[in-house]
Amino acid sequence: MTKPKFAMYWAASCGGCEIAVLNIHEKILDVDANFDVVFWPVAMDAKYKDVEAMDDDSILLTLFNGGIRNDENDHIAKLLRKKSKILVAFGSCACEGCIPGLANFSPIHEIMDTAFNTISTENPENIRPQSIYDMPEGKIHIPTLYPILKTLDQVVDVDYYMPGCPPESHQIEAVIDLVIQVLQGKAELPPKGATIGAGGSTVCDECKRKRNVKTIQEFTRIQFITPDPELCLLEQGIPCNGPATRSGCNARCPSVGAQCIGCYGPAADVEDYGARLIAAYGSIIDANEPDEIDRILDGLVDPAGQFYRFNLAGSMLRAGNSALKSVD
């Protein structure tokens, strides 16, 4: 019997998701035993034209990580959608934009200036990459940047979402086990559009720290204090994103004294991650006078970055105004 086909692709991402997949240790042998890996640029040699030659729906499972930053990402997303039965937005970038999505705060010319004309780049002639260039041998193409980064489901239909930056190894193992059980007829797939490999609650729900009624007189930063090992970090004035973030990581960061930064994305009922955190933080500030409230808020150095570190491209507004206006 031929094995079902498996593919994994990276678009605008860091490669951490691939590492996370390899980090499932000997479980990777189960992947090999049950699947025929047909396309996985980081792990094996395959060409886009090989994928293009495949029959539609011939790949059973594709894990797609990374956001859609340029026309190459876009093309492969559409190609893999066509060739795959199950397309999973794998990791925070594909689900909600993640760190590459933070570029949506800036217009594209500023991104290019930062990349090619800041002090760290020796570029006196101001040479910029051209998407099409005439060489004596013929035209060469490199991918064209899009004005903003998009999430996978803003480009193609997505079957499942697997959040995390990167998804935790035990969650990946569980999902692989599930898919293998489905193949053997022992389990059923969750409904389309479901978030898999994560919990249904918030990080706070999984966090072991003690919680009281929260009142904050001052926000601080993790490097300025030695946090109490038992007490909720937010109560100690450390901006922790636990209240809005989906569970599934076993509250890994707060349990070792670091604030939750929100890599598992919005919890199940959260429509806009940043807005939920504005509501949460607003309700715990212990002041009623505008001046005093503003003094406390000054302790949040970069609120938009704090609230949208992983979620900007997937949020309601999707980008900063200057990035959107730059298209006009």
Next chain:
Amino acid sequence: MNEETKPFEPTIIGFTCNWCSYRAADMAGTARMKYSPNVRLIRLMCSGRFDPTFAFQAFANGADGVLVSGCHPGDCHYINQNYKMLRRFLLMKRVLKQMDIEPGRIKLLWASAAEGAIFADEINKFVEQVRELGPLKWKENIIAIEQPMLEEVAV
């Protein structure tokens, strides 16, 4: 007048509380005070029910401004929820500013049930302020970004 010369009419979504500011709007109405028709009011039980998500959704769907209105400090029907809204509002204003949405596009207005005239007056001022800032065009800009990519689907 053709499209070009028509003055820009901003769309403003207003959130009012049931006990004070919505009644102020009601009073302005029953007293037949005229004010700009640009504000679409949505009644909440309390300004504390105002979730910043509402403002983000309004802007994402084409609003040019957002008004949040509640009972005067100390007068909240639910003891202190309008203070909660005030804190959320101030934090939201900072976040929107970082997203290059002018602070002038959002307004906080305290209005008691007796302040119909003040309510009408403040709305007129806010509408002029947003008109001055021009259209935000969030939805149009998102569609413009989608456009070239939609054409490529044909590949």
